[in-house]
């Protein structure tokens with residue numbers, strides 16, 4: 001059986017909830033990606049600063065991850081959609097850590113339910129994404145999100 005880890009970045013907890021749910025249901029390890037520079041958590045600044053950084057791909061000062069990537073052959077990346085893209089933390093993670101050759105899956109959280117261009121962005125940096133799940137603000141629809149995650153894991157034979 002392959003060993004799997006869930007890496008997630010979250011500003012407001014939705015992707016954190018999705019990542020924890022997926023890791024628990026799959027019996028996978030989990031690690032939060034943390035950055036030195038977060039956008040403001042409230043107000044318009046959140047969208048302007050965060051969205052601008054996502055578009056420009058600004059380095060957010062990603063902290064080193066503790067996990068040894070060579071120990072895993074499957075990786076789930078969970079993150080929110082920012083301005084139609086993945087947040088800078090995910091870009092920095094994919095720059096620094098090589099996921100080529102691993103089975104890569106993506107779970108996005110957004111307020112539109114649309115993963116934007118982010119899955120193609122991840123695929124371009126990792127050599128391919130096996131499957132993705134796009135969640136609509138999972139913290140507002142916890143039970144539904146949990147069912148969607150469960151079905152996603154089952155479809156991809158990732159349930160623990």
Ligand SMILES: Cc1cc2nc3c(=O)[nH]c(=O)nc-3n(C[C@H](O)[C@H](O)[C@H](O)COP(=O)(O)O)c2cc1C
Pocket residue numbers: 009010011012013014015016039046047048049050051079080081082083084085109110111112113114136137138
């Ligand atoms: C900077 C920023 C930009 C965003 N841009 C989008 C977007 O382009 N499309 C969308 O559907 N939601 C967008 N959102 C909403 C988030 O994707 C959504 O609230 C998500 O569930 C938050 O996940 P989190 O709680 O893990 O941070 C944006 C939120 C922020 C903070």
